[in-house]
Amino acid sequence: MLTLSLFLNGIVLGLVYAAVALGFSLVLGVSGVINFAHSITFTFGAYFFWAMYKHVGYLPAMLLAPAAVAVIGFFVERLVIRRVYGQDPLFGLLITLGFAMGMEELIRMVFGPATHNVDAPSFANGVIIFGNFLYSQYRLFIALVAAIMVAAVWLFTEKSRYGTVVKAGMFNSEMVGALGHDLYKMRIWILVLGSFIAGLAGILAAPIWSVKSGMGSSILMPSFLIVLMGGLGSIPGTLVAGLMVGITLSMGVLVAPRFVDIMPYILMGLIVYFWPRGLMGQQNIIE
Amino acid sequence: MRKTIFICLLGTLALFFAPWAATSQAQEPIKIGVISPVSGNYGDHGALERAGMEMALAELGGKILGRPVELVVADSETNADTAGRRVRAFIEVDGIKLLMGAVNSSVAMAVAAVATERQVLYIATNGNSDELTSSKATRYMFRVAPSMASLGRAAGTYAIENLGKRWFFLTHDYSWGHSGTRWAKDVLTKNGGTEVGEVKFPMGTRDFSAQLLQVRDSDADVLMITAAGFDNVALMKQLAEYKIHDKMKVVYTLQEFVDIYPLQPQEHRGYYATEVSWDENDQLKAASEKFHQQYPKAASPVFDNGNYNGYVAIMALAEAIEKAGTADDVEKIIAALEGLEITKNLRDKPTYVDPRTHQFLSKVVMVEGNPQGSGSDIWKIIRTYDATQFDMTPEENPIDLTKK
Numbered sequence: 239m240l241t242l243s244l245f246l247n248g249i250v251l252g253l254v255y256a257a258v259a260l261g262f263s264l265v266l267g268v269s270g271v272i273n274f275a276h277s278i279t280f281t282f283g284a285y286f287f288w289a290m291y292k293h294v295g296y297l298p299a300m301l302l303a304p305a306a307v308a309v310i311g312f313f314v315e316r317l318v319i320r321r322v323y324g325q326d327p328l329f330g331l332l333i334t335l336g337f338a339m340g341m342e343e344l345i346r347m348v349f350g351p352a353t354h355n356v357d358a359p360s361f362a363n364g365v366i367i368f369g370n371f372l373y374s375q376y377r378l379f380i381a382l383v384a385a386i387m388v389a390a391v392w393l394f395t396e397k398s399r400y401g402t403v404v405k406a407g408m409f410n411s412e413m414v415g416a417l418g419h420d421l422y423k424m425r426i427w428i429l430v431l432g433s434f435i436a437g438l439a440g441i442l443a444a445p446i447w448s449v450k451s452g453m454g455s456s457i458l459m460p461s462f463l464i465v466l467m468g469g470l471g472s473i474p475g476t477l478v479a480g481l482m483v484g485i486t487l488s489m490g491v492l493v494a495p496r497f498v499d500i501m502p503y504i505l506m507g508l509i510v511y512f513w514p515r516g517l518m519g520q521q522n523i524i525e
Numbered sequence: 526m527r528k529t530i531f532i533c534l535l536g537t538l539a540l541f542f543a544p545w546a547a548t549s550q551a552q553e554p555i556k557i558g559v560i561s562p563v564s565g566n567y568g569d570h571g572a573l574e575r576a577g578m579e580m581a582l583a584e585l586g587g588k589i590l591g592r593p594v595e596l597v598v599a600d601s602e603t604n605a606d607t608a609g610r611r612v613r614a615f616i617e618v619d620g621i622k623l624l625m626g627a628v629n630s631s632v633a634m635a636v637a638a639v640a641t642e643r644q645v646l647y648i649a650t651n652g653n654s655d656e657l658t659s660s661k662a663t664r665y666m667f668r669v670a671p672s673m674a675s676l677g678r679a680a681g682t683y684a685i686e687n688l689g690k691r692w693f694f695l696t697h698d699y700s701w702g703h704s705g706t707r708w709a710k711d712v713l714t715k716n717g718g719t720e721v722g723e724v725k726f727p728m729g730t731r732d733f734s735a736q737l738l739q740v741r742d743s744d745a746d747v748l749m750i751t752a753a754g755f756d757n758v759a760l761m762k763q764l765a766e767y768k769i770h771d772k773m774k775v776v777y778t779l780q781e782f783v784d785i786y787p788l789q790p791q792e793h794r795g796y797y798a799t800e801v802s803w804d805e806n807d808q809l810k811a812a813s814e815k816f817h818q819q820y821p822k823a824a825s826p827v828f829d830n831g832n833y834n835g836y837v838a839i840m841a842l843a844e845a846i847e848k849a850g851t852a853d854d855v856e857k858i859i860a861a862l863e864g865l866e867i868t869k870n871l872r873d874k875p876t877y878v879d880p881r882t883h884q885f886l887s888k889v890v891m892v893e894g895n896p897q898g899s900g901s902d903i904w905k906i907i908r909t910y911d912a913t914q915f916d917m918t919p920e921e922n923p924i925d926l927t928k929k
Contacts, residue, residue: 240739244739251732352787353755353758355788372768447755448762488735491736
């Protein structure tokens with residue numbers, strides 16, 4: 239019974255991890271930038287949401303806060319990220335990491351160092367009980383939102399015309415540019431979309447973790463890991479890798495609870511050893 | 526003749542200037558170097574200990590031994606290396622011989638190392654690690670906050686007597702977390718209780734769903750937790766999310782008011798060992814009220830552990846300096862501190878400074894979270910213990926600082 243409930247818990251966790259990594263994967267795939275500012279957009283999402291949800295209501299704030307984060311994403315692209323397109327990926331990593339650290343201190347200055355509390359929405363603030371099995375409604379709610387996010391992004395890249403161009407840009411950006419598509423514009427929109435998704439993920443995490451300036455740093459490594467495992471820019475790959483990480487973390491507690499945080503790294507090592515481009519990766523922009 | 530006049534003149538001059546010289550020496554301020562986090566994630570904890578120090582100093586009229594006192598603050602950034610560097614500057618540039626502060630043990634150890642090397646006094650305020658008064662103890666360091674031995678055994682004793690005998694442990698996987706669990710287990714085994722299980726979770730854990738599903742699956746009646754920081758805030762929220770409180774009693778080996786204050790009412794349920802509770806007695810209630818008036822924007826609305834330890838550190842230093850009759854001779858102040866009974870400690874019984882370990886011994890308290898309360902009423906005191914009965918015994922901690 240415990241094994242089964244931990245497995246189901248792993249799937250829920252995995253969906254959330256996939257959603258968190260999604261924006262990171264998209265930006266890396268399309269622009270070739272290892273965007274460590276992803277963590278700060280996650281934090282901004284949580285803070286904006288905390289600041290507004292009691293005034294405008296839960297669901298409106300779930301749209302408005304990520305929208306505000308998306309605006310920030312737009313400026314991040316204009317001011318920071320566009321300087322490193324086409325350069326060694328390390329430049330992008332360093333400049334975005336530095337930017338994220340500066341922003342984290344700014345958040346502390348504006349909102350203070352204290353931890354802030356966010357309530358779970360009233361419609362999902364309970365538990366579901368089947369006999370001995372108990373599960374939090376809020377977790378199921380965030381798994382649902384995460385699944386919708388992943389599905390929406392997948393539909394966008396696979397089924398829409400613009401998505402096809404975006405996908406083509408991941409594999410051969412020069413050719414896509416030569417065919418007359420405005421690559422710069424595309425990269426802006428992908429960063430805006432990535433920021434929106436990260437902001438929304440921050441909101442989902444807020445009632446479970448509470449809101450603090452350093453909260454974003456704890457999603458950076460899992461995101462990076464999932465992208466490497468799943469394959470750059472691959473939405474199904476991100477989903478599969480996210481689920482693998484979630485299930486490993488959840489089930490790992492049964493086997494060796496002290497070492498659960500190392501297990502995803504071991505998993506990544508194995509995957510990258512056998513599939514250097516990740517599970518579903520193909521030749522891509524940064525090669 | 527000439528010589529006599531010259532001597533008289535010199536004598537007059539000397540007499541004229543003597544009182545000036547004496548007063549100028551008496552009026553030279555006593556500088557206390559405070560190493561405390563100002564920025565960063567623990568900035569609000571640092572602010573509490575500094576507020577406690579300032580309140581104590583104000584009560585002393587800003588003076589010790591007739592000399593004005595100056596608190597010189599340096600930001601530790603909660604980083605051991607930074608703290609060590611700043612403390613060196615205190616000693617070498619400002620000529621400071623009296624140090625206090627640090628909200629966590631790793632910073633305290635770094636400061637103690639420098640203090641020992643340069644032979645200056647250091648009073649560690651808020652670190653709880655057992656090492657500070659055992660393996661890392663030094664003649665130049667004193668520690669105000671109770672050890673984890675005192676806190677863990679207080680929590681354990683309360684739990685075994687009142688809550689149940691089948692315990693599950695949830696332990697933060699680093700030395701501080703291990704020691705909390707170790708001392709609680711000590712009580713459990715000595716009283717014939719049963720350990721149902723233990724999960725150690727790494728630092729930086731944000732999601733406890735898997736651990737809590739396992740806890741729920743056990744038949745424990747007590748969940749004994751040692752966890753701190755942002756991880757603990759997430760854990761407390763998830764304890765409520767997974768309705769752990771409905772299945773078993775939740776006990777913490779250490780909890781601070783400032784950490785549970787931002788939580789939702791239903792999330793601060795449980796029994797916590799802590800260092801001080803604002804509702805212990807009238808003196809503490811008055812101090813708490815005064816603190817809230819003077820520092821309305823502080824992260825805690827009541828006199829918390831940080832405040833109390835900062836307050837007692839200043840009072841201890843003042844009483845030791847008065848007793849030694851000097852603020853400049855570190856060795857004499859150390860001798861005065863050893864075995865000192867600090868009376869201005871806001872409690873009915875003085876705080877005793879154990880000369881063997883340099884541990885301050887007063888009380889540890891048990892509080893119960895109040896899920897209906899808000900503001901200062903989110904917990905209430907249920908029991909006080911004498912810290913002396915729970916601190917490490919000479920067999921458990923053979924260090925003896927009285928032997929040179």
